[in-house]
Amino acid sequence: MTSQPSELASQPEQERRQAARRAAVRTLGLPNAVVSEFDFWDDSFEGRRLFSELLGTFFLVLVAVGGGMVSARFGGNAVPYTAKVVAPALMVAAIILFMGTVSGAHLNPAVSIAFAARGNFPWRRVPAYIVAQFLGGILATLLLWALIGKQGSAGLTLPGPGIGSGTAMVWEIVLTTGLVSVILGTASGAQQIGAFAAIGVASYIALAGLWGAPVSGASMNPARSLGPALVLGDWTAWWAYLVGPVAGGLVAVGIAYVLRGRGGGLSAVQAAQGTLGPRLPPGPLQRP
Numbered sequence: 001m002t003s004q005p006s007e008l009a010s011q012p013e014q015e016r017r018q019a020a021r022r023a024a025v026r027t028l029g030l031p032n033a034v035v036s037e038f039d040f041w042d043d044s045f046e047g048r049r050l051f052s053e054l055l056g057t058f059f060l061v062l063v064a065v066g067g068g069m070v071s072a073r074f075g076g077n078a079v080p081y082t083a084k085v086v087a088p089a090l091m092v093a094a095i096i097l098f099m100g101t102v103s104g105a106h107l108n109p110a111v112s113i114a115f116a117a118r119g120n121f122p123w124r125r126v127p128a129y130i131v132a133q134f135l136g137g138i139l140a141t142l143l144l145w146a147l148i149g150k151q152g153s154a155g156l157t158l159p160g161p162g163i164g165s166g167t168a169m170v171w172e173i174v175l176t177t178g179l180v181s182v183i184l185g186t187a188s189g190a191q192q193i194g195a196f197a198a199i200g201v202a203s204y205i206a207l208a209g210l211w212g213a214p215v216s217g218a219s220m221n222p223a224r225s226l227g228p229a230l231v232l233g234d235w236t237a238w239w240a241y242l243v244g245p246v247a248g249g250l251v252a253v254g255i256a257y258v259l260r261g262r263g264g265g266l267s268a269v270q271a272a273q274g275t276l277g278p279r280l281p282p283g284p285l286q287r288p
Contacts, residue, residue: 045276046125050132052103052274056095057136057223060107062144064088065155065228069144072151085209085218093202097195104274108221109133114180114249118256118263120187120272130223137227150232157217157225158236165237168216172244173251175208176220180252187271188260197271220245 067084071077079087096105104121106112109130115121144155159168182204186197205220212218219225225241256263 046128048276049103049274050128052099053106053129053132054136054139056099056103056105056107057133058140059095060088060091060221061137061140061224061227063091064224065141066144068155069148069151072154073148082210085213086206088224089202089204089206089209092205093198096198096201100195100198100271100274102274102276103129104272106272107133107223108245109223110176110221110245110249111180111183113246114184114253115272117250117253118184118268118272120263120265120268122273133223134227137223138231141228141231145231153232153234153236155228156232156234156236157219157228157241158234159216159240160214163215165240168237169240169244171212171216172219172240173248175212175216175218176245176248177251177255178208179204179220180249181255184252184256184263184268185259187268188256188263188265216240216244220248222246 064087067079067087071079071084092105092107095107099105104115106115106129112121112126112129112133116123116126141155159165163171179201182200183197186200208220209218217225219241222242222245226238229235229238229241
């Protein structure tokens, strides 16, 4: 509803300015502005967001799975161990920077669930995001398979030699707790750092992989693990790579509550849901 001039006149100056600012926002043609100022309930832009999640997860899995498959195809030193660990982290940073404002660049079902549990993302949009993420992982693995062929278990995330599925699951819980804590922390209103969040997230992925990959593969992402498992037909310890990351993400949500209280702040919601460029709405500019 639009406030009448007489009602605005009776409000303090600051409240009148805030009301005018909100009214102005709703007339700029921004996506979702009429239905909700921050919740992004307008389904007309959901296709772009889902495509963003599919494409981003596709590139992430292409790098993460491709490193192992290329090494198996062309020799163990074709892609050094450090490169296999660091390349996915750098890819995540690039994806966050180039399309994080479209969908939030979750790229990971555990992250989508954690954002929703934190109150920064609508639960009703989580299933479609997860489907898009898994589809991106499957398509990336299919492409690698078509180009260089199946290379045994190369590219899969599997427990290390002598490591049981239970140990791998706990390992994934610990690693994912740290990852999602970094994601939630850099997206919070207390210390939201915009594009620099990509550096923090990528740094954690690289560091966790350098010491954690020999134990569990340091997946921290069900789409990265289960998509290739489906395509390559190897379901070894698959449940550890589903339960571990999701449980770790929920633990991180609890930690975020202890550190910063309830979620749902503006900056955290925008980071989780994307903005589709609020300073420049999609579509051609209006020419005078």
